[in-house]
Amino acid sequence: MGGHLAADAGSVLAVVVLVAAVLFAVMAVRRRWFVRKGGTVECSLRVCPETGEPGPWRLGIARYQGDTLHWHRVFGFRARPRQVIHRRGLVVSGRRAPGDREAEGLLPGVEVIAVRDGGTRLELAMGASALTGFLSWLEAAPPGFPVDIPQPE
Known part of the structure; x- marks a missing residue:
């Protein structure tokens, strides 16, 4: 037996x-x-509600597609993006280094950029070269869409 x-x-x-x-x-x-497919960068994301604590950081891959940035979780199976960020109407509200507790859940050497896409507040954490690409993508917006990018604190 x-x-x-x-x-x-x-x-x-x-x-x-x-x-x-x-x-x-x-x-x-x-x-x-x-x-x-190209145009991808490693990028962590978290949703920040109007009230309460921000959600957890999620490791992902961001891919530029015209006027949108598609964000996919690294550890997932979906082919569709979890978050779609639109360049038109995107407001960058802050840029900072991650706090000590945050840094534990993020890739090393990242900066955090706070954005508002319509009614959704998000934070993106990305390395220096990915951040440069993101800011260039924002600045390349068509005329009539001013972009105000704050300097790091």
């Missing part, structure tokens, strides 16, 4: 490992698919 139980436990463990490997492979292929 003990031999059958060990074989059953081994089979279950093998299935669990196989499922985990398939899920990891799907996430890796999805990430590679996003990156191959």
Whole structure:
């Protein structure tokens, strides 16, 4: 009887490992698919409600598509973006270094930029080169859409 139980436990463990490997492979292929299309940067995002504490930081990939920035979670399976940020009407309200407690959940060497897209307040955390690209994307807006970009505090 003990031999059958060990074989059953081994089979279950093998299935669990196989499922985990398939899920990891799907996430890796999805990430590679996003990156191959070009215009992508690593970018963490969190939603900041009008009242209360901001949400948790989520690691993701941002991809520029014309007048929108599509943000996808790194650890996810969706092909559609979790957040779409529109360049037209985007207001940058602040730029800062992450706090000590925040830095633990972010990639090293990032800056945080606070934005408002319509009624949604967000914070984006990205490295220096990604931030330069983001600010250039904002400044490249068509005429008639002034962009005010605050300097870091």
